[in-house]
Amino acid sequence: MAHAEAAHILQEKFGYDHFRTGQDQAIERVLADENTLVVMPTGGGKSLCYQIPALMLPGLTVVVSPLIALMKDQVDALNDNGIPATFINSSIDFREIDERLRQAAAGEVKLLYVAPERFESEQFVDELNDIKISLLAIDEAHCISQWGHDFRPSYLSLAAVPERLASHPAVIALTATATPRVAQDIRQRLHIPDDGMVNTGFARDNLSFQVVRGQDEDRYLAEYLKLNQDQSGIIYVSTRKEVERLYTFLSRKKLPVTRYHAGMNDAERAQNQEDFLFDRSPIMIATNAFGMGIDKSNVRFVIHAQVPKDLESYYQEAGRAGRDGLPSEAILLFKPADVQLQHFFIEQSDADTAHKHLQYQKLQTMVQYANTDDCLQQFILRYFGQNDTSPCGRCSNCLDQREAVDVTTDAQKVLSCVVRMHERFGKSLVAQVLAGSNVQRIREMRLTELSTYGLMRPQSQKEIATFIDFLTAGGFLAARGGQYPTLSVTPAGVAVLKGEETVHRKTAVRAHQSVSTDDATFEALRLVRRQLAEENKLPPYMIFPDQTLKAMSSEKPQTLMDMLAIKGVGEAKLDKYGQIFLDALNDQAKQTVHAADPNG
Template sequence: MNLEKNLKEIFGYEHFRKGQESIIQQVLAHTDTLGILPTGAGKSICYQLPALLQSGVTLVISPLISLMKDQVDALNVAGIPATFLNSTIDESEASFRMQQVENGTTKLLFVAPERFESEDFIYFLRHLPLELIAIDEAHCISQWGHDFRPSYVTFAQYLHTFPSSPTILALTATATPKVMADIQQLLNISPENTVTTGFLRENLSFEVIKGMDKHDFLKNYLRQHPEQSGIIYASTRKEVEEVTDFLNKNNFPATRYHAGLSESERQRNQEAFLYDFTPIMVATNAFGMGINKSNVRFVIHYSMPATIESYYQEAGRAGRDGLDSDAILLYAPNDLRIRNFLIEQSEGDETYKAHEYEKLRQMQAYTSSETCLQRYILQYFGDEGDDCGKCSNCLDTRERIDVTIDTQKVLSCVIRMGERFGKTAVAQVLIGSKNKNLTRWHFEKLSTFGIMSRQTQKQVGELIDFLTAENYLNVTSGKFPLLSVSQTGSRVLKGLDKVYRRTTLLTEAKTSTSSEQTAVNMALFEELRLLRMEFAKTENVPPFMIFSDAALKDMTRIMPNNADEFLQVSGVGPVKVQKYGSAFIDKIIDYQKIAENSTNTL
């Protein structure tokens, strides 16, 4: 079977992305498979293509209603029969759709995991020729994942009980080694049948901004990136409202999304963003898991998220079309206090809270690290990689200064305090604080008391954060993390290694433009965008479902003048040529004629 030929004929892509073909081959061989591919790597192709090549029904378990609708709309636009069952449709419509699946009219059925709570639905599935069950966002099944859902554990018990013995395919973008092992065990998938491609997103540029007014940064950045689509994540509903108001008052069209809004307003605002009516979405983490919008050019975290898993998943919503995009984190010390408060107020037990505090500590270490940001994230997920060469740390040209002596002071103080205290107490001892709590322990008698008195507590605290991020200090988990000296730190204390740190300097907003942008005919691109919008309004689907930005930019390079040439555009297959080809080809030919006439006139 020529899978690449099928890929081009059905979806319009010339080649598979890394990992896709291996997963599809295993699925077609009826091998239960776990696929771990980064956000934007095309996980949906891994079950959509087998669904069309096999004779039976493919069931897709998806966590969000919006995700189902987007995927079904995109499949239907491409001429692929798919439908969904969820709470947005009434009983009569649900019965009709189930009948379409039963009689073979519909090949792909999307459902939420909660649907398995219905005995009638289980009975319905048992009488279907189920050939494949695809589990999207599979990390939700693990209690160690950042988005654990008990409903995922509930349906897992049914997966191997269906008479047709369907193949199981679990897919996720964010899985630490611990979460991966959990998924394998719960779904009975062999490690040998797990396909991991690494977590690298080469088209994303990561950046951490510290010490800059967040409003000023947003204004500068958005002025330099006009009309680009992006998401700004905030930690609370109040913060979402504040940022949205600020942007609109400064003439940056923005809409909002959080759990405090009515369902109808959330839906209205989401559609305004998806359809490119409002380019900027300001949201809590309630927004995004089901968003397949491909032309998001930036994701800005207005405050620090709770975990690296959630950060990487949210940041990964930028650049799903493969074009260069930005992932920016604006950090302030108050972000940590807010996150600690949210964990403390959560309903989890002490074990859960300790786990969340540890994840938060790792997220904070990311903001303090001076190593490559992309590589830091890869290592968190148990992956390896070279420095990316384009994150804010890799591009940082500040001078690196020797801070070995100050480091030795900090490490020595931690040891003299018995390695039983946290950052605040250590910093206070080092600056010689008059805090009465310190006298209880007679810390004023330590040789390290006040030896960094020329620095502020904030400056010493930032140094401790740096030493923690770079693994010179170990930190215990829990609400009140305690410091101890690591083996790496011990080498520094013994004078075997030196420590270097960059000088303090405020970071300015990005102004760079990618070479990819300059190679594109932007005037023609804008005309094609307008044409795409006309089709989107007619078909009542988001514009990126007609063609991605990457496809439009490909058109400006190829300049197709007939159907065969149009087929060479990435993401264009026979169905889209038939539906949209003539209109887009005519627009390109007209543009060429106008450009030619202008040149002749000159």
């Protein structure tokens, strides 16, 4: 019975006729008052796993969310769907906080979004204890784990919250990025049983991954954005200075860009974020301070113009593309100098030695990802513990038609040099020896006497170092250690040295159009949505996501009942916007007929 009611709410409030994988399982656990961990990729529908139970359970659902922007977006989207929700954070004064707590106690709202820091206040917990709370939902739950890429001390206190609340609510924790170690840590801290995890896997079937190496990044970016300037996208960089540099460079190219970083004042950041959300400036250049709270569903591409600190951060940020399920791209522009920048960040951090060691290892994995010739999606999935997968068939490596060149001889030179250096040194020194460097350290250690000294002299140290990264990513070399990892030859590398195995490597990549936009009806519906968004002061994707407009464009509903059958059109949205979009479809159909027969 509960499942039937949940399915009805899914259709009525959210406009979907069936659950995605794992959603119904998570909802059934929550309704049975069982603690649950939900691991789903970005765009996989995690929020419905607590939003639907919130409408079925008595009392209030409290949602812990790390960012103000995330709260506001989700509350706005829920209210637009006719679901009573509100938030409490530092953007409102104490009188408004009291009013919203009163609304929650009176049953006028079903979901209350709060920041984790709120639970450090005994007064706030006491106020919540006057309210019947049935469920505690913890979003971005990887923040609770010291092994996660975005650990936040304020999340640690959440482990005690269910016991501090008089109603002892069930807990549902949700994340898109959790390695097996992080998932175990979350379960232990929040008392979630081993069989209480709903993990739908990490694959994003609509995302195409691409790595671009050894190119003029500015030129590539300008060409790509010129081809895709009618699409929405995010460009991530590591520093405020690089945000400003790229913003100036791309603005001069007359591209519709805006920017976001912590060095800007609050008003400018807020305005730029709004311009991005409303598609006035569809391309955002930002540091990783931007994005966790952004539910914008029609981001068609995410480009990392500088390498991020680890694969978890990369996958979470890349996953902001294509949340609506439509084909989208995640592109990494890789250059070794960016790795040195991340090394500097780790060295300058306040973390202890053990945590720094962990960060160096994670950065090594990121470098290997950038240099592998294997399927990029598979590389990511293996990192998250998902080993039984096939090549995606969509990433730049799977689709690479360039000829694979036999590089076995060069591989043997590198592997042999590592062996002759007794596997005691790192990439930089090995590359210097092979390039025939004459620096003082090489002479003092008498490495000029090695038979491999200068063996790859026609190539630069940078080229050799990149080739070493390629061999490490391919599993022929292993990099062990923290800040200064040493290289050793793996069993696969030994087979290459013995001539039992060969090594092949594919040899710049041209910018391309990310998605075709030759659908005139879809473009007409986008224009209507944009006008409605401005009138209602809502981001366009909150009116309807691109996926719903695509469905309208292809299925061309004739009546409001037809419109209700479109994926993403619930009853509240139908009442507000249904007739407007039907009229737009009819106008477009008339224009098409007239264009085909102007004398008709």
